Amino acid sequence: MSLPAFLEQKFVVVTGKGGVGRTTVSAGLALAAAQQGKTALVIEMSGTADVAEALGISNPSFEAQQAAPGVWLMTLTPAECLSDFGRRKLGAGKLLTRLLNNRVSRAFLDAVPGLHALLQLGKIENLINEPGPSDRHYDVVILDAPATGHGLTLLAAARAMREMTRVGPFHDLARVIELFLADPAITSVVLTTLPEALPVNESLQFASALEADGATLGGVIVNQLRPRPVPEAPAWATVREGIANASSPWSNVLPIADRAVAQYAEQEAVLRRLIEALPDGCPQVRVPRVEEAGLPRIDAVAQATLEQS
Amino acid sequence: MTQVEICCGVGGTGKTTTAAALGVGHALAGHRVVVLTIDPARRLADALGTQTLGNTPSRVPLADAPGELWALMLDRKDTWDKIVRRFSSDADRAEKLLENRYYKAVSTRLTGSHEYMAIEKLHELVSSEQWDVVVVDTPPTRHVVDFFEAPERVRRVFDHSVISKLIRTSNGLFGFASKSAMGVFHRLAGEREIEDIYELFNLISDLSHGFRSRHSEVRDLLRANTTTYWLVANADAPQRNNIIGFLSALRERDMYFGGFLLNRCEADPGRVSQLGPVPAPALNSEQTDTWSEALERLLRRQHTRALRHQAAGQGLSASAGDAPVWMLPELSGQLRATAGLSDLARCLPPLAAASISPVSD
Numbered sequence: 001m002s003l004p005a006f007l008e009q010k011f012v013v014v015t016g017k018g019g020v021g022r023t024t025v026s027a028g029l030a031l032a033a034a035q036q037g038k039t040a041l042v043i044e045m046s047g048t049a050d051v052a053e054a055l056g057i058s059n060p061s062f063e064a065q066q067a068a069p070g071v072w073l074m075t076l077t078p079a080e081c082l083s084d085f086g087r088r089k090l091g092a093g094k095l096l097t098r099l100l101n102n103r104v105s106r107a108f109l110d111a112v113p114g115l116h117a118l119l120q121l122g123k124i125e126n127l128i129n130e131p132g133p134s135d136r137h138y139d140v141v142i143l144d145a146p147a148t149g150h151g152l153t154l155l156a157a158a159r160a161m162r163e164m165t166r167v168g169p170f171h172d173l174a175r176v177i178e179l180f181l182a183d184p185a186i187t188s189v190v191l192t193t194l195p196e197a198l199p200v201n202e203s204l205q206f207a208s209a210l211e212a213d214g215a216t217l218g219g220v221i222v223n224q225l226r227p228r229p230v231p232e233a234p235a236w237a238t239v240r241e242g243i244a245n246a247s248s249p250w251s252n253v254l255p256i257a258d259r260a261v262a263q264y265a266e267q268e269a270v271l272r273r274l275i276e277a278l279p280d281g282c283p284q285v286r287v288p289r290v291e292e293a294g295l296p297r298i299d300a301v302a303q304a305t306l307e308q309s
Numbered sequence: 310m311t312q313v314e315i316c317c318g319v320g321g322t323g324k325t326t327t328a329a330a331l332g333v334g335h336a337l338a339g340h341r342v343v344v345l346t347i348d349p350a351r352r353l354a355d356a357l358g359t360q361t362l363g364n365t366p367s368r369v370p371l372a373d374a375p376g377e378l379w380a381l382m383l384d385r386k387d388t389w390d391k392i393v394r395r396f397s398s399d400a401d402r403a404e405k406l407l408e409n410r411y412y413k414a415v416s417t418r419l420t421g422s423h424e425y426m427a428i429e430k431l432h433e434l435v436s437s438e439q440w441d442v443v444v445v446d447t448p449p450t451r452h453v454v455d456f457f458e459a460p461e462r463v464r465r466v467f468d469h470s471v472i473s474k475l476i477r478t479s480n481g482l483f484g485f486a487s488k489s490a491m492g493v494f495h496r497l498a499g500e501r502e503i504e505d506i507y508e509l510f511n512l513i514s515d516l517s518h519g520f521r522s523r524h525s526e527v528r529d530l531l532r533a534n535t536t537t538y539w540l541v542a543n544a545d546a547p548q549r550n551n552i553i554g555f556l557s558a559l560r561e562r563d564m565y566f567g568g569f570l571l572n573r574c575e576a577d578p579g580r581v582s583q584l585g586p587v588p589a590p591a592l593n594s595e596q597t598d599t600w601s602e603a604l605e606r607l608l609r610r611q612h613t614r615a616l617r618h619q620a621a622g623q624g625l626s627a628s629a630g631d632a633p634v635w636m637l638p639e640l641s642g643q644l645r646a647t648a649g650l651s652d653l654a655r656c657l658p659p660l661a662a663a664s665i666s667p668v669s670d
Binding site: 017018019020147229230231234238239241242243245246248249250252253256257259260291293 | 319320321322543545546578579583584585587588589590591592596599600603604607608610611613614617639
């Protein structure tokens with residue numbers, strides 16, 4: 001049992017298309033790291049309580065909370081990250097309150113595209129590179145990142161912000177974040193996918209977008225792998241014929257097995273395509289399908305991560 | 310009156326496919342229907358088996374349908390540019406704004422602009438009075454309520470009083486509170502950035518009247534009694550947390566909730582008992598054992614999953630005051646053009662009655 005190389009980094013960004021299980025994977029990776037003696041922090045950007053609920057935390061907050069031995073959880077809302085950034089740049093006090101409570105400046109800040117994500121990343125960078133006296137030390141910070149749907153990587157968002165602003169503290173922040181995300185000694189990007197055609201297509205598009213941005217893929221997590229549904233030999237078609245010709249209670253199984261066999265064939269084809277397209281030596285974690293949601297799925301990710309090839 | 314059907318849901322629940330099937334269902338029911346998607350990943354085009362979708366509706370051929378199915382894919386930049394041209398007081402100003410470097414960088418990326426553009430396009434389709442039904446596939450968001458909040462968020466950016474305050478700030482006249490807040494903002498954002506944004510806001514300030522009057526029309530459209538909201542969910546992960554937030558957001562805004570569209574539900578093969586050895590002459594006795602075991606396992610698993618999905622459907626219904634739930638089967642293999650969609654459509658409103666009757670306590 002050992003950790004894949006990407007979990008030896010300080011910052012792991014877990015991405016993937018909506019619905020592939022990014023949140024479950026983030027929690028599972030943290031659990032794996034903790035089982036190898038590390039202290040891991042999972043960061044939620046969205047404020048949905050899914051991961052917290054699975055880890056038994058009822059009120060996730062900006063203050064890190066311990067979910068399991070070695071596993072901590074923190075939720076970064078844009079508003080709290082903005083106050084935090086303001087505090088670091090302006091010091092606590094009236095000035096900050098004035099900025100945050102003022103309608104004009106609020107409308108302004110809400111409208112700046114990408115600023116929210118940038119402030120959230122700024123908080124993470126700060127936590128890793130310049131933790132305050134009251135901040136805990138984490139060996140690895142795992143970010144449950146937004147869906148890859150819009151084709152924009154976080155890295156590209158930071159770059160766009162830097163180009164758009166040209167000077168000022170937001171510009172400086174964007175530059176810091178860009179370097180932070182592109183530094184292979186600190187950050188690794190991990191892609192979560194399902195063994196199905198659409199998610200894998202989008203994953204491969206994302207992997208090449210990432211490469212074009214000058215970053216490398218730290219690893220791929222293939223989630224919810226189906227087990228082989230029927231024996232390898234003889235072929236299903238042969239057995240099917242026998243069942244179809246007999247009138248027996250088995251006829252119910254025909255459409256179910258047809259679909260299971262087709263899905264498994266698609267899965268195998270998709271996995272082959274994925275392996276061919278990924279760079280040599282890119283770590284792969286294959287997580288078996290677990291019917292029951294929540295903790296059992298998180299455990300499955302942790303186990304698969306520790307047993308990865 | 311045009312009927313509007315809005316498919317909401319978090320990413321990965323099969324919203325686009327469901328919206329497409331809803332469109333097919335309306336066409337099969339004899340309606341002239343248009344499906345609007347925001348998805349840049351071409352999933353609607355793929356699902357409908359058409360090559361390309363543009364920013365204007367194109368007809369999707371559908372055999373044996375008494376109605377008509379049309380579809381379009383939102384082009385955000387095009388839609389924004391149209392708004393600028395429509396709301397500007399004169400053409401010169403509009404062109405100047407469209408050429409503004411900052412406008413180009415910002416317009417399509419404003420927080421909430423995806424959703425706003427979708428709503429804007431919806432408004433355009435309804436106003437044309439050409440359609441019986443408009444089906445909207447909403448943009449993927451993590452919070453389903455983001456969709457309704459978009460008009461308000463965008464309106465705030467273009468709010469006349471805010472903009473005029475900003476302009477007056479740059480001219481050195483304005484109230485103490487905002488002035489000092491903007492002073493703090495200067496320190497945070499940097500002088501140059503502020504200047505750039507002032508310039509942009511200055512240019513767009515004459516759009517604000519148009520935005521404001523459009524905002525109230527859009528708000529009326531979103532809460533009209535001809536507009537129905539559907540929540541698309543995945544049978545394996547119904548995500549209760551999101552749903553409760555979504556429903557209370559609808560209720561607060563006086564919007565009509567049609568029910569749940571629960572995707573990827575298994576059909577129940579029934580309890581497995583007394584099957585005996587599998588009847589396949591090609592198998593020897595050892596193979597018969599392993600095959601019987603494997604096939605029985607498939608049946609059992611499907612039965613368990615089907616029961617779980619039934620329970621999920623009932624749970625959703627109960628959590629929403631006995632709202633109806635439509636259970637949609639998982640499509641086998643790759644979605645094959647409109648044939649698979651017709652099958653799905655038969656399980657959906659308007660072709661099917663809700664497949665879960667309200668749970669009584």
